[in-house]
Amino acid sequence: MVDDIIVVEDLRKTYVQTKRKWLLFKVGEERTEALKGISFTVEAGEIVALLGPNGSGKSTTTKILTGILHPDGGSATVLGYTPWKREKAYLQQIGVIFGQRSALIWDVPVEDTFLLYKDIYGVGDTEYEETLEFLDQHLKIKELLPVQARKLSLGQRMRCELGLILLHRPKVIFLDEPTIGIDVWTREKIKEMLKRVREEWGTTIIYTTHQMSDIEGLVDRVILLTEGEIRYDGPIRELMRSVPYKYLSVEFAEDVPDLGYEIIEQAGKYVKYRVPRREAKKAVENVLKHEIVDLSLEEPDLEAVLKEIVRG
Ligand SMILES: Nc1ncnc2c1ncn2[C@@H]1O[C@H](COP(=O)(O)OP(=O)(O)O)[C@@H](O)[C@H]1O
Ligand SMILES: [Mg+2]
Numbered sequence: 001m002v003d004d005i006i007v008v009e010d011l012r013k014t015y016v017q018t019k020r021k022w023l024l025f026k027v028g029e030e031r032t033e034a035l036k037g038i039s040f041t042v043e044a045g046e047i048v049a050l051l052g053p054n055g056s057g058k059s060t061t062t063k064i065l066t067g068i069l070h071p072d073g074g075s076a077t078v079l080g081y082t083p084w085k086r087e088k089a090y091l092q093q094i095g096v097i098f099g100q101r102s103a104l105i106w107d108v109p110v111e112d113t114f115l116l117y118k119d120i121y122g123v124g125d126t127e128y129e130e131t132l133e134f135l136d137q138h139l140k141i142k143e144l145l146p147v148q149a150r151k152l153s154l155g156q157r158m159r160c161e162l163g164l165i166l167l168h169r170p171k172v173i174f175l176d177e178p179t180i181g182i183d184v185w186t187r188e189k190i191k192e193m194l195k196r197v198r199e200e201w202g203t204t205i206i207y208t209t210h211q212m213s214d215i216e217g218l219v220d221r222v223i224l225l226t227e228g229e230i231r232y233d234g235p236i237r238e239l240m241r242s243v244p245y246k247y248l249s250v251e252f253a254e255d256v257p258d259l260g261y262e263i264i265e266q267a268g269k270y271v272k273y274r275v276p277r278r279e280a281k282k283a284v285e286n287v288l289k290h291e292i293v294d295l296s297l298e299e300p301d302l303e304a305v306l307k308e309i310v311r312g
Pocket of ligand 1: 054056057
């Protein structure tokens with residue numbers, strides 16, 4: 001489509017590691033097929049979550065699309081550019097965060113890194129001030145600008161990292177596990193900021209995370225990778241419905257009876273059953289034949305859905 005900002009076709013990547021004996025003789029190769037030919041497109045202004053278990057190829061995808069890695073096959077364009085050619089005009093229009101790494105210069109105040117980026121990206125003084133003002137509404141970064149980067153807490157650091165990559169108002173941003181180890185308050189701030197950024201600038205966002213609460217209510221669409229292949233690509237809501245189970249939580253007034261459903265959590269007289277979606281009503285009826293204190297029937301949340309899908 002005309003509005004497709006990211007077009008990925010049959011993208012492949014195999015890592016080859018040479019095995020050596022006594023660091024000298026090559027005795028073989030270890031090959032990891034990290035991407036087995038994935039295809040997808042993303043439209044301007046979409047927020048897409050890239051999900052999947054460890055090792056499923058999420059970071060490899062992000063690295064290829066941000067020009068850090070060359071693929072072995074297939075093609076990808078972002079904003080019409082081939083990312084791994086690393087053209088300046090391309091890199092000027094994107095922003096990327098790898099949660100494990102920091103773009104901030106460690107020993108100087110945060111502001112110094114900001115001013116360096118301002119220069120590199122050619123952001124004018126007025127635009128810089130306006131953008132800072134806008135980013136400060138959710139990220140509260142102004143108060144952090146005078147602080148040495150190494151003195152920041154993890155949450156403060158991430159607020160700065162996000163502010164930094166947004167300074168030049170990129171058209172596309174890639175976030176690879178930005179919230180690992182970060183407190184709930186900061187995660188909410190990041191989410192609010194991303195919503196505003198899309199609203200105000202129409203930014204396209206590719207967001208990889210393990211923290212399901214980060215993306216609930218934020219993303220339009222989920223791409224689920226398992227072992228280098230796309231397992232699901234579509235709206236979150238349909239993904240949720242694709243799981244043929246519901247969860248029935250009950251606090252019994254008596255000892256927990258054996259109802260024949262799979263128990264996934266239990267503590268004393270509290271129990272959580274996993275019941276087939278079609279039998280949910282009957283399960284509730286069965287439970288009500290016993291003395292209970294409380295009961296609730298829940299749809300699996302995103303985290304549970306992913307576990308169900310991955311376990312097959
Ligand atoms: N530099 C590398 N050398 C060899 N294998 C790698 C390298 N980077 C990633 N891999 C392997 O490729 C697969 C996909 O990794 P990755 O893209 O990092 O997955 P994810 O981000 O989903 O956890 C994994 O099996 C991983 O071990
Ligand atoms: Mg990763």
